[in-house]
Amino acid sequence: MKTVPYIVQKEFRQIFRHRVMLPLIFLMPVIQLLVLAFAADYEVDNVKLHIVDLDHSQASRQLVGQFEASEHFILTGASASGKIASNEIQQGEADLYLEIPPDFQRQLLRDGRSQLQVAVDAINGVKAGLSSAYANAIIRDFNAAFRQNYGGGIAQPAALQIETANWFNPEQNYQTFMVPGILVILVTLVGMFLAGMNIVKEKEIGTIEQINVSPIRKHEFIIGKLLPFWIIALVELAIGLVVGKLVFHIPFVGSLWLIFGFAGLYLLVVLGFGLLISTVTETQQQAMFIAWFFLIIFILMSGLFTPIESMPPWAQDITRFNPVAYFVDVMRLVLLKGSDVWDIRQHIAVMGGYALAVNGLAVLNYRKVG
Amino acid sequence: MIQTQNLRKSYGTTPALRGINLQVQPGELFGLIGPDGAGKTTLIRILATLLLADEGSAQLDHKDVVADYRAIRRSIGYMPGRFSLYQDLTVEENLTFFATIFGTTIEENYELIRDIYVQLEPFKDRRAGKLSGGMKQKLALCCALIHKPTVLLLDEPTTGVDPVSRQEFWEMLQRLKAKNITILVSTPYMDEASLCDRVALMQDGAILQVDEPDSIVNSYDKPLLAVKTANIYQLIQDLRQFEPAHTVFPFGEYVHLSLKSVVWPELIHGYLLDRGHADIEIKQAMPTIEDIFMEKSQV
DSSP, X not given: OTTHHHHHHHHXXXXXXXXXXXXXXXXXXXXXXXXXXXXXXXXXXXXXXXEEESSOSHHHHHHHHHHHHOTTEEEEEEESOHHHHHHHHHHTSOSEEEEEOTTHHHHHHHHSOOOOEEEEOOSSHHHHHHHHHHHHHHHHHHHHHHHHHHGGGSOOOOOXXXXXXOSSSTTOOHHHHHHHHHHHHHHHHIIIIIIHHHHHHHHHHSHHHHHHTSSOOHHHHHHHHHHHHHHHHHHHHHHHHXXXXXXXXXXOOSOHHHHHHHHHHHHHHHHHHHHHHHHHOSSHHHHHHHHHHHHHHHHHTTTSSSOGGXXXXXXXXXXXXXXXXXXXXXXXXXXXXXXXXXXXXXXXXXXXXHHHHHHHHHHHHOOSOO | OEEEEEEEEEETTEEEEEEEEEEEOTTOEEXXXXXXXXXXXXXXXXXXXXXXXXXXXXXXTTEETTTTHHHHHHHEEEEOSSOOSOTTSBHHHHHHHHHHHTTOOTTTTHHHHHHHHHHHGGGTTSBGGGSOHHHHHHHHHHHHHTTOOSEEEEESTTTTOOHHHHHHHHHHHHHHHHTTOEEEEEESOGGGGGGSSEEEEEETTEEEEEEXXXXXXXXXXXXXXXXXXXXXXXXXXXXXXXXXXXXXXEETTEEEEEESSOOOHHHHHHHHHHXXXXXXXXXXXXXXXXXXXXXXXHO
């Protein structure tokens, strides 16, 4: 084992000798966090609203006023027919139009009910869903207010008022939610790409020949090659957490030791994956392609962008084998909810088993003799 | 000391070695001479414990390449055909790294590499990737020697190196031999054969002949002529049609013609004149390793 430090020293020399590597390692977490955390924002603002008010009553003006007051909508046009409005959507001038029928106020006062038409451009499903939800909320508010003012005589069904409380992220801040997950991707990138490519590079350049005829043992070489990236990835995580705290004010409710401890374990899995890929490839290009294939699946199925619970059952089964999903979960649990070791014991057990399996397979696959 | 018994290796259905039996004495400078694809690299990689033979066995200093591979790795120096040091580390860093992984230091074995390293020392802070071809080979040799091996396996160390550096490289090998290191070196350059104590001529995975270079050359028993005319291409075509011709191949500006039996040069002259050749020149030629090779590979 005494040769391991020399291999590590050599690796660090080589890594930092590349002019791009040092800035890349320190700038990557900052840039990725800044770009992704601001970009991966699910709130939909500035929905272009088109109004077709055929009633021109006090009630309709009040409803329109409420839409205009909303931060989610901007009024981009008004017309006197649904045809013009749908044309506006066709042209992309409007995302949503609201048609208020003639007799809207009269029906409300007389029958206690009326109908409104809302049409949404559903090219972007997420945006369409959220826009119509915002619109419904405004209409509901309007409805409640209207009834309070005018509906004295109209029998009202007893309404249940539902109050929602968002625990652990009271303001439903997307950045609080996203930043811990993005940090996971960052750490995964370093582990899987850099480490995998680093070993394949020795094959590609031929230096592995010279190593193979030396008395270096298999495990010494592997540890020596992977340890530097284990360290770099943890440093990246630390930088990322600092940026998360300073820029995005993400809460650190749980123990940072636990985060780093789990990250250390998680990195064994990711580095093992990199090692495994390097044993089945001959060039950095091949390694890159395979790593990318797994990474895309891991990231998209990690629960970072879409909740795992909303996936079909077979996809949920796949995520059980996705290390990224476990770490994203742990990050959120510990940082936002303050979970302790006992709460995440299952995650730890799975990750530990995973680390043993992947590394065992990789070491078996790695041969010094052809 | 290197011994092999009936070594065989195939890549798929392509045989690379067809039963190699070899004896290299301790302290001998032994050459493996043969064209590309003869199986030289495969043989050396099996001896370096990097490749497993399909059949047969091999020992270095009485240690088996399969059973005692770990002991062998401590006692051999191996230089692959392709430059395989860290191009992004400096000369000194490379040497220090390889010394350390063998559990030694540059100082400890400086004596062995001094002759070579003094030439590299002015560039010791230069990255290996920025060295010239000859310098790279010298560095690779230093790295292969830094742990004081008893057997040195060199796979085409002079391929792609300029003639002056090649010359220097062979002088270094002679000095290492004097330090009682067994050296097995492969090369596609026939002219380097004469610099070895003994050589094995290899072709298509088999050894054609093993002997001292002089004996190999002296064993050549066919009349050999060097022929030149104005049209070399036509000359080769015509000589191959020439009934008494045994082998015909270009050799520098001449064509080497070996004959099945002694034929008067006047007869050849007349034959070539009939075929319309001009500026005909015919002279006796001294056989070289290359001639032996062509001779052997005819069979």
